[in-house]
Amino acid sequence: MSETATGQSGDMHLASGYRKDLNYRVDFGFDLDMPPQLGFLEELSWNYFWSWCEGGEAVFRDLAPGLWEDCEQNPRQMLSRISEIALWQKAADRGYVARVADLEERFREYLSATPNTFGKVTPENPVAYFCAEYGVHNSLPIYSGGLGILAGDHLKSASDMNVPLVAVGLMYRYGYFRQKIAHDGWQEESYRNALEDFLALKPVNDENGERILVSITMRGRRVHAQAWLAQLGRIKLYLLDTNVAINDEVDRFVTGHLYGGDNETRIVQEKLLGIGGVNLLRKLGVEPSVYHLNEGHSAFLNVELAREFLEEDETLTFEDVVPRVRELCVFTTHTPVDAGNDSFPADLVGSCFDESYIESLRLEKEEFFALGRTDPEDENEWFGMTPLAIRLSRSSNGVSEKHGQVSRSLWKKMFTDIEEPTEVPITHITNGVHPATWISPAFKDLYRRHLGQDWYSLINSREIWRSAVNAIPDDAVWRAHQLLKNLLIAYVRDSTLRKDAGLKSTIHEREDTRKLFSDEILTVGFARRIAKYKRWDLILHDLDRLLKMVDDPKRPVQFVFAGKAHPQDNTAKAILQKLMSINHDSNWQNRAVFIEDYDQEVARYLVRGVDVWMNVPRRPLEASGTSGQKVAMNGGLNFSILDGWWIEGYNGENGFAIGDRHEADDENDSVNDINDADSLYSILEDQIIPEYYDRDEKGLPRKWIARMKSSLATLTPAFSSDRMLRDYIEQIYDAGETARTRSEQN
Ligand SMILES: *Cc1c(COP(=O)(O)O)cnc(C)c1O
Numbered sequence: 001m002s003e004t005a006t007g008q009s010g011d012m013h014l015a016s017g018y019r020k021d022l023n024y025r026v027d028f029g030f031d032l033d034m035p036p037q038l039g040f041l042e043e044l045s046w047n048y049f050w051s052w053c054e055g056g057e058a059v060f061r062d063l064a065p066g067l068w069e070d071c072e073q074n075p076r077q078m079l080s081r082i083s084e085i086a087l088w089q090k091a092a093d094r095g096y097v098a099r100v101a102d103l104e105e106r107f108r109e110y111l112s113a114t115p116n117t118f119g120k121v122t123p124e125n126p127v128a129y130f131c132a133e134y135g136v137h138n139s140l141p142i143y144s145g146g147l148g149i150l151a152g153d154h155l156k157s158a159s160d161m162n163v164p165l166v167a168v169g170l171m172y173r174y175g176y177f178r179q180k181i182a183h184d185g186w187q188e189e190s191y192r193n194a195l196e197d198f199l200a201l202k203p204v205n206d207e208n209g210e211r212i213l214v215s216i217t218m219r220g221r222r223v224h225a226q227a228w229l230a231q232l233g234r235i236k237l238y239l240l241d242t243n244v245a246i247n248d249e250v251d252r253f254v255t256g257h258l259y260g261g262d263n264e265t266r267i268v269q270e271k272l273l274g275i276g277g278v279n280l281l282r283k284l285g286v287e288p289s290v291y292h293l294n295e296g297h298s299a300f301l302n303v304e305l306a307r308e309f310l311e312e313d314e315t316l317t318f319e320d321v322v323p324r325v326r327e328l329c330v331f332t333t334h335t336p337v338d339a340g341n342d343s344f345p346a347d348l349v350g351s352c353f354d355e356s357y358i359e360s361l362r363l364e365k366e367e368f369f370a371l372g373r374t375d376p377e378d379e380n381e382w383f384g385m386t387p388l389a390i391r392l393s394r395s396s397n398g399v400s401e402k403h404g405q406v407s408r409s410l411w412k413k414m415f416t417d418i419e420e421p422t423e424v425p426i427t428h429i430t431n432g433v434h435p436a437t438w439i440s441p442a443f444k445d446l447y448r449r450h451l452g453q454d455w456y457s458l459i460n461s462r463e464i465w466r467s468a469v470n471a472i473p474d475d476a477v478w479r480a481h482q483l484l485k486n487l488l489i490a491y492v493r494d495s496t497l498r499k500d501a502g503l504k505s506t507i508h509e510r511e512d513t514r515k516l517f518s519d520e521i522l523t524v525g526f527a528r529r530i531a532k533y534k535r536w537d538l539i540l541h542d543l544d545r546l547l548k549m550v551d552d553p554k555r556p557v558q559f560v561f562a563g564k565a566h567p568q569d570n571t572a573k574a575i576l577q578k579l580m581s582i583n584h585d586s587n588w589q590n591r592a593v594f595i596e597d598y599d600q601e602v603a604r605y606l607v608r609g610v611d612v613w614m615n616v617p618r619r620p621l622e623a624s625g626t627s628g629q630k631v632a633m634n635g636g637l638n639f640s641i642l643d644g645w646w647i648e649g650y651n652g653e654n655g656f657a658i659g660d661r662h663e664a665d666d667e668n669d670s671v672n673d674i675n676d677a678d679s680l681y682s683i684l685e686d687q688i689i690p691e692y693y694d695r696d697e698k699g700l701p702r703k704w705i706a707r708m709k710s711s712l713a714t715l716t717p718a719f720s721s722d723r724m725l726r727d728y729i730e731q732i733y734d735a736g737e738t739a740r741t742r743s744e745q746n
Contacts, residue, residue: 033084035091040104045075046200049107049233051137052156052436054444059099063090073601074139076198111234115164119734125289126164127733129154130277130298132269133176133258134169136232138600141175141194142239144258144564145529146626147334149600150399150721151294152232153434153626157721159233160436163729166286168277168298170269171201171228171239172258179564179597185580189567191257201228204238206283213244214279217354218268223251225276238284240276260567267344267352270385274300278308290733293331293393296342296385302329302392303371307360318362322392330732331393333386333426336406336623337533343372343382374413387414395732396426399624400644404428406620429731430645431624432724435459435716438630440608442480446472462717469713474705475698481611481635481708482519488609489517492560492593516590517558522692524639525610525631527562527598530572533621536563537575539614540582541677547586549684555693557684558591562598562606603627608634612656612688615640616676619663632715635708639688641676645719654711656683 034042041059050056060075061068064086071077090096115123133148134140134155143149151167158165177189195201204212204227215224226244230237242254253261254268261269278301281288293299302325309321335341344352346369358368370376371391372383390396390411398404408424415424436456439447447455450472458465497513517523528534539546539559549557561579565572582588595602607613607630615628615638622644629645632638638655640646650657659676691703717723 032079033087035088037091037097038087038100040100040107041075042079044103044107045079046202047107047231047233048136048140048200049110049159049231050075052233052434053103053106053110054436055099055103058441059096059103062096063087072139072197073137074197074199076200077139080198113162113234115234116162118163118729120289121164121729121733122289123164125287126166127158127290127292128277128281128286128288129158129165129167129292129294130273130301131167131169131294132273132297134167134230134237135600136230136237139197140199140230141192141599142169142172142258143600144176146624147295149433149603150431150626153432153437153721154294154725155232155235155237156434156437157432157725159235161722161725162234163725165235166281166284166288167235167237168273168280169237169239170255170258170273171241172255173241173243174257174260176258177260177564177567181576181580181594181596185577187565187573187576191260199230201230201239203227204229204280204284212280212283214240214276214283216271216275216279217357218254218271218352219251220351220354221248221251223247223254223268223272225255225272227280238277238280240272240280242272263344263348264352266342267348270297270342271300271352274298274302275304277301278304288328291329292728292733293329293389295332295334296389299331299385299389299392302389303361305329306392307357310360310362316362318367325392326394329389329393330395330397331389332397332399332429333389333407334399334623336398336403336410336621338410341384341386343384345382346379349383374411386411390414390426395735397732398426398428400430400648401428402620402644402647403623406623427731429724429727430648430719431626431629432719432721433626433629433633434721435633438604438607439633439716440480440484440604442483442608443634446476446480450476459717459720460722465717466713469716470709472709474700474702474709477635477708477712478700478705484608484634485519485523485611486609488523488560488605489519491605491609492517492595495595496593512590516593517560521556521558521591522612522689523558523560523610524612524614525560525606525636526614527560527595527603527606527627528615530563530565530576531569532571532575533618535616535618535673535676536579538616538673538677538680540579541674542681543582543584545681547584547588549681549689550588550591551586552689555689556587556591557689558593560593560595560606560610562595562602564598603630607631607636610636611692612637612639614680615646616658616680617641617643618669618672619643619659619661626719629715629719632711632719635712637704637707637711639683649715649719651710651714653707654714655707656688658683 044050060078064082067078067082121127131151133143135143135149135152155167173194174191175194177191180188182188206212211226213224213226215222223242224244224247225240225242228239228241230239243252254272291301305325305328306318306321309324310316349369358365361368369383372388373381374387375381398407404427407426409421411426412418412421412424418424451458451468458468493513493516496516530536565576580594607627613628613631613636615625619641620643625644628638628640638646641658642650642661659679662672692701694703695701
């Protein structure tokens with residue numbers, strides 16, 4: 001039975017089923033008689049480094065390919081289920097054993113390097129990175145989408161670049177929901193106990209081997225949390241978890257679900273993340289030089305730092321310690337819409353923070369509430385995590401150039417002494433993605449053959465990378481791409497069969513499914529969260545025009561969709577249902593598929609296998625977007641509204657731009673929608689389709705490949721998370737308040 005959570009009542013409903021695992025073993029140990037030649041695999045399965053290092057994924061997959069997929073690419077689970085016969089057979093395979101040995105050598109070398117120092121960021125005083133979700137791998141279901149994936153990629157780059165950094169988050173026992181689409185097209189959610197999946201999480205203990213517990217007051221009582229450690233290469237990610245026996249049963253659900261609860265659940269989660277997170281670092285003896293708040297969810301940490309300073313010196317006031325807190329904290333905002341920013345009514349904040357905590361800040365209740373308002377005087381304003389973070393951090397930044405500008409306008413109201421939005425102290429660092437995670441094995445091979453063994457380091461030198469990629473022969477690029485496209489098609493067919501879903505309602509017959517999709521047809525991918533501003537229905541604006549393209553016998557188009565609606569967002573679910581219900585008398589049935597349960601696994605297939613990646617947000621509401629960057633690194637072409645990162649990425653040759661730079665006047669700017677839809681169709685009809693099908697005598701679309709190469713060559717270095725992290729280090733982590741202000745004035 002699926003367990004659905006909707007706020008309090010959902011929690012209550014879950015509570016009864018939850019008792020079953022009260023005594024769930026905490027070490028998730030299993031007996032495994034590993035052949036000594038393969039012993040290293042057990043060790044590697046504890047470090048998510050396997051998921052991005054050269055050959056790491058393959059070494060697990062090749063151990064037992066079918067089981068690997070059954071276990072959703074989770075090596076811990078696979079090792080718990082694999083037969084000993086299979087292990088011993090593999091141990092007799094000399095080629096395989098040599099690969100394991102080689103991997104072990106690289107792993108040891110990787111881990112033995114001493115961490116780098118970047119100004120005040122040192123191994124003794126690392127960066128403390130806080131985020132409410134982390135997208136490390138699909139087998140660790142503690143992310144919902146872009147924010148989490150970005151955080152995961154940030155940590156992976158920190159590991160590769162050997163940046164001293166410790167990360168803090170929450171361990172959601174039931175994770176983010178899994179999506180199924182019912183026959184009427186309505187989204188259904190279900191949750192699974194993630195810890196039953198043998199995750200690579202180790203309990204965090206003190207030197208006596210006792211579980212470290214942090215405890216904070218919420219809901220009028222003490223709530224305790226234990227911690228789990230996920231190891232990402234050289235980086236430690238600590239995850240707090242309130243599922244401990246001494247807690248009240250409802251409190252054990254504080255970290256039950258990611259974004260599954262109501263406002264009350266959310267504020268207690270955020271209190272745990274911010275305040276519990278700082279307390280955990282203290283218990284671990286970590287003294288950060290910088291606290292990076294990735295989105296405002298963790299902003300209570302700034303308040304806790306203030307409380308610590310005040311505790312040290314009873315003569316100080318809150319105002320006195322604000323500069324010290326600010327000097328330690330930097331904040332990244334991720335949304336360009338007011339409503340996207342977390343906020344809570346004052347009485348909820350009041351009941352979450354008892355009076356003694358507020359007293360320990362030497363503040364009156366009203367003064368405390370004012371910290372979270374854009375206008376401190378306005379008693380009706382809700383307590384916002386973004387105003388709190390901006391107020392108590394030395395640096396605030398958006399996630400693309402455009403988003404920086406939008407954020408300055410949005411938050412100008414907090415800076416009453418500033419006249420011009422351009423002077424609002426919010427900068428930007430454009431998001432990037434982790435190349436080793438997102439570049440497919442096929443392209444890694446291609447680069448190794450044409451760019452040499454150390455091709456990966458070339459990504460950091462834009463000019464060298466650009467000319468090296470441009471020199472790769474067209475047919476080699478095309479072959480690598482077609483290979484990935486075929487993997488996507490196999491995945492589409494397989495998941496359609498397996499899940500019995502898709503835009504086709506008559507999919508049941510296996511024969512039909514085998515015909516689904518073709519590698520000779522132009523394939524357009526569209527996968528993103530289902531939210532109004534993402535305009536899922538833009539493509540459906542003129543159905544006849546769309547179907548004419550799909551049906552064209554000589555130059556057809558096929559579409560693959562994926563995406564989740566927030567479990568409490570019925571408007572979004574209705575949008576999805578509308579898409580699912582297109583049941584036109586045409587090839588649409590064979591040429592449009594919806595893949596359920598968009599997660600990192602689905603994303604890997606999609607971003608690597610499509611020809612074209614479409615993105616049609618209502619300007620300027622896409623803060624950055626990162627999925628298109630993953631596509632660009634695998635030879636797909638972006639076909640997107642000029643918003644977020646694409647404004648910086650698009651150069652006229654490396655993809656396609658939809659619409660003009662007009663900005664929607666409001667949520668319902670239908671003229672703007674009509675214009676954008678018209679532009680979308682026209683570009684497909686006049687540019688994309690003709691260019692894609694324009695083949696030379698060898699069957700190669702030369703102009704298209706030129707665009708692919710331009711995209712690979714220009715976008716890979718510019719939108720890698722290594723570049724992003726370097727920017728954070730140089731412009732933010734290692735810059736003090738004064739340095740930053742100075743650089744802004746220049
Ligand atoms: C990359 C990624 C995202 C973020 O993509 P957007 O471009 O922001 O839509 C979301 N979900 C998954 C699973 C991803 O891999």
